[in-house]
Amino acid sequence: MENPENIIVVNNLVKRYGDFTANDNLCFEVRKGEIFGFLGANGAGKTTAIRILCGLSYPTSGELNVAGFDVYTQRELIKRNIGYMSQKFSLYDDLTIAENIRFYAGIYGLSQKVIKSRTNQLLERLGMEEIRNRLIRDVPLGWKQKLAFSVAVFHNPAVVFLDEPTGGVDPVTRRQFWEMINEAAEEGITVFVTTHYMDEAEYCDRVSIMVDGKIAALDTPQNLKKSYNTNDMNGVFLTLARGD
Amino acid sequence: MPEIAVNNLFKSYGAINALRDISFQVDKAEIFGIIGPDGAGKTSLFRILVSLLLPDKGSIQLAGLDVVKDYSQVRKIVGYMPGRFSLYQDLSVEENLSFFATVFGSSIETNYDLIKDIYVQIEPFKKRLAGRLSGGMKQKLALCCALIHRPEVLVLDEPTTGVDAVSRVEFWDLLHKIKKEGITIIVSTPYMDEAARCDRVALMQNGEFLGISLPGDIHKAFTKILYELTPEQGAYKLLKTMRSEAWCENAWLFGQSVHLTINGNTSENQFLSYAKGQNIEFRKITAGIEDTFMELMKTS
Structure with a gap:
């Protein structure tokens, strides 16, 4: 990587499916320790790009580096150095809270000793010690999402990818979730997050907005609001994504 | 009917x-x-x-x-x-x-x-x-x-x-x-x-x-005085500072601002002089639906 301050570097990323171009020459960098919002309409190409950045799919062309590793030749190293949380699936319903933690930590190769002590710390911090042996299916959604995030950063990844992490939760839980994101960023974990809540875009250090496979804008929320002359990110998003 | x-x-x-x-x-x-x-x-x-x-x-x-x-x-x-x-x-x-x-x-x-x-x-x-x-x-x-x-x-x-x-x-x-x-x-x-x-x-x-x-x-269900604090930057830091103050009842992030209510033991003037002393930009606002929902969640 040319600039050590950048944890993700994307140059000319193109991904085609047949004659459909899902990612059309994307170029951007994500700085170490920042909260980077990756916004776009449904079908704009966000998921395609995230899958490539996570080492789950190859780009058609372009140069990409994530946490110091190349997405063509070092995909396993990328996977070991990132965390991932999706809204749809994150924890196993038929395992307990403690079992889910042990399972994910084990996959990332943490030792039994480390897993044990960090699990206790984590459950204490989340106030979930008493329900550690409860099945995930019996845990309320808001708690599950906080736990899923904690599990995604349990192995201290360089970057954590969050794909619509706050869908459907109440406004208090949503804010508590963002406080956890802020804490993780303060500890040096880079956060790459997608959301449909435009107020959450304001919590990001910088935001990119994808439209039809291209990055239509990338800046701090303050600068974007100024450039598009609106009071909130919703205004910025509607202007760009609607093309009016 | x-x-x-x-x-x-x-x-x-x-x-x-x-x-x-x-x-x-x-x-x-x-x-x-x-x-x-x-x-x-x-x-x-x-x-x-x-x-x-x-x-x-x-x-x-x-x-x-x-x-x-x-x-x-x-x-x-x-x-x-x-x-x-x-x-x-x-x-x-x-x-x-x-x-x-x-x-x-x-x-x-x-x-x-x-x-x-x-x-x-x-x-x-x-x-x-x-x-x-x-x-x-x-x-x-x-x-x-x-x-x-x-x-x-x-x-x-x-x-x-x-x-x-x-x-x-x-x-x-x-x-x-x-x-x-x-x-x-x-x-x-x-x-x-x-x-x-x-x-x-x-x-x-x-x-x-x-x-x-x-x-x-x-918003009528929200009966307290609600302040919106707008720092130049670092809303999360400000949030933590506010919560550490004894007079803070509730503080939540709202985009790049913090929404705050003060507890019943604190007079408005006490808060105003604190905010001026700390050079914190703020104004009184009408509660939005999320403010109200969070307030109602607490009391229900």
């Missing part, structure tokens, strides 16, 4: 009380919104409304019909869009629509005028399999399928969840067109900003309604 009348509705699953004494009425051609997070009980309520689930206690009338006794007639006059995408993924757009029309003994042509505005947006993809549509398109198709038999009551369970901000605006524009046809709409959403698009709103949490009001009146 109200188009929908719900009286003292209860539903539990084992030890979980999904609905606790829910009562409300909806007028004909009203858009009635139910706003609340996952797990509030919205889906249970809707499944009972459309006769797919029996209540433990309570009664519901839809257009004068009893939902339990007259369920077969109820099903003819109700259009239901479940929260999960429930169309046939392996049928095309056109085939799905035709299937739903036929099931209700109707045809696409008969009620085409009702869905026309929506259908023209997905018509270019009418040969595409439903499973391969984008999120916003899927929702529009599901709405068409729920409308194709010209229901009197339209029940929409979180139609905009996972849908981007642009498609959400378009979707609500469509609901207002449908309302003009005289159709009553009851719709749930976890997005608080959608309250403004409803005629009346119920805020729901833990199986109960926290309140029912006109969208413009929701």
